[in-house]
Amino acid sequence: VGGGGREQAIAWTCRQHGHDVRLAPDLGDASATDTDLVIPGPEAALVAGTSDLAAERGIPCFGPTASLAQLEASKSYARDLATSLDIPGPAFARFDTADAAETWWRDLGKPVVVKLDGLAAGKGVAVPDTEADTIVAIRDAAASGPFLLEERLYGPECSLLVLCDGKNAVALPLAQDHKRIGEGDTGPNTGGMGAYAPAPVAFTGDELIDMFVRPVLDHYSTVGTPYVGVIFAGLMLTADGPRLIEYNVRFGDPEAQTVLPLLDCDLAELALACSNGDLSAVPVVVRPGAAVAVVAASAGYPDAPTTGAT
Numbered sequence: 001v002g003g004g005g006r007e008q009a010i011a012w013t014c015r016q017h018g019h020d021v022r023l024a025p026d027l028g029d030a031s032a033t034d035t036d037l038v039i040p041g042p043e044a045a046l047v048a049g050t051s052d053l054a055a056e057r058g059i060p061c062f063g064p065t066a067s068l069a070q071l072e073a074s075k076s077y078a079r080d081l082a083t084s085l086d087i088p089g090p091a092f093a094r095f096d097t098a099d100a101a102e103t104w105w106r107d108l109g110k111p112v113v114v115k116l117d118g119l120a121a122g123k124g125v126a127v128p129d130t131e132a133d134t135i136v137a138i139r140d141a142a143a144s145g146p147f148l149l150e151e152r153l154y155g156p157e158c159s160l161l162v163l164c165d166g167k168n169a170v171a172l173p174l175a176q177d178h179k180r181i182g183e184g185d186t187g188p189n190t191g192g193m194g195a196y197a198p199a200p201v202a203f204t205g206d207e208l209i210d211m212f213v214r215p216v217l218d219h220y221s222t223v224g225t226p227y228v229g230v231i232f233a234g235l236m237l238t239a240d241g242p243r244l245i246e247y248n249v250r251f252g253d254p255e256a257q258t259v260l261p262l263l264d265c266d267l268a269e270l271a272l273a274c275s276n277g278d279l280s281a282v283p284v285v286v287r288p289g290a291a292v293a294v295v296a297a298s299a300g301y302p303d304a305p306t307t308g309a310t
């Protein structure tokens with residue numbers, strides 16, 4: 001489900017293994033007799049209940065339910081959950097008004113990042129460099145709805161994409177995406193202008209799973225709603241160790257375009273095994289080498305992109 005670069009990469013890798021893949025904006029009239037597996041691409045499809053609908057129709061689906069997609073759809077929910085599970089992250093607080101946020105920021109006495117609480121396609125985050133810009137960012141956010149302030153962390157980022165079957169978790173090669181629109185890491189944040197994998201990180205995928213993913217999987221399993229799909233932990237590798245920036249409930253875009261071509265195994269079989277609750281049935285094999293993706297964006301992106309160009 002979906003039609004962007006990430007979904008093309010998912011389709012491409014499945015076709016490499018002989019699967020007949022159809023890209024569609026939603027499930028349409030797909031049924032268990034004509035569709036063996038659904039892989040939702042965008043978070044919006046998951047939040048809209050694609051996995052719940054697939055389950056109703058008896059179609060295996062590699063993605064969490066709408067309820068579990070809150071892990072991405074609400075940044076305050078994700079931060080509260082991570083804090084309750086002792087997952088390392090920045091100081092944060094949720095606000096409805098600019099005044100309360102400014103008071104918290106001044107009390108914190110450190111640079112902050114301003115984030116809309118809800119989904120914003122990777123564009124709801126401001127990383128202001130000056131006091132004046134911080135105040136503007138807080139006021140802009142307050143005008144759009146509930147928002148978070150987070151202590152600003154520093155360090156290289158990495159994207160940990162993990163296949164989950166409800167209890168087992170396997171990391172794909174670590175990727176790094178580049179968020180700022182401009183050359184030299186300048187300008188506003190975007191959903192990601194490019195990525196490469198594997199990223200040189202001093203931790204293994206398994207170590208990072210133990211810190212950032214296992215507690216979440218165990219939690220959902222314990223409360224009776226096992227998580228099936230990708231858990232994508234955006235991490236910052238600070239001088240004090242890795243810290244959680246955010247969770248996403250899907251493959252990264254453009255991370256998928258770099259990570260999936262490195263797989264030397266059948267993604268569709270892996271995804272199906274996850275939806276059957278038995279990821280251990282299919283080994284994840286990664287080929288040597290590296291992959292890089294560069295995003296070509298429409299003029300005006302990210303603020304006001306022109307659409308419909310051919």
Ligand code: AMP
Pocket residue numbers: 090113115122123125127150151152153154157179189234245246
């Ligand atoms: P998010 O949508 O939460 O992943 O944030 C988008 C981008 O903003 C991240 O990839 C980081 O580059 C930056 N960012 C988010 N939170 C923080 C933070 N607490 N400290 C520093 N940078 C951050």
Ligand code: GLY
Pocket residue numbers: 122177191192248251252253254255
């Ligand atoms: N590239 C970051 C994301 O997919 O959220």
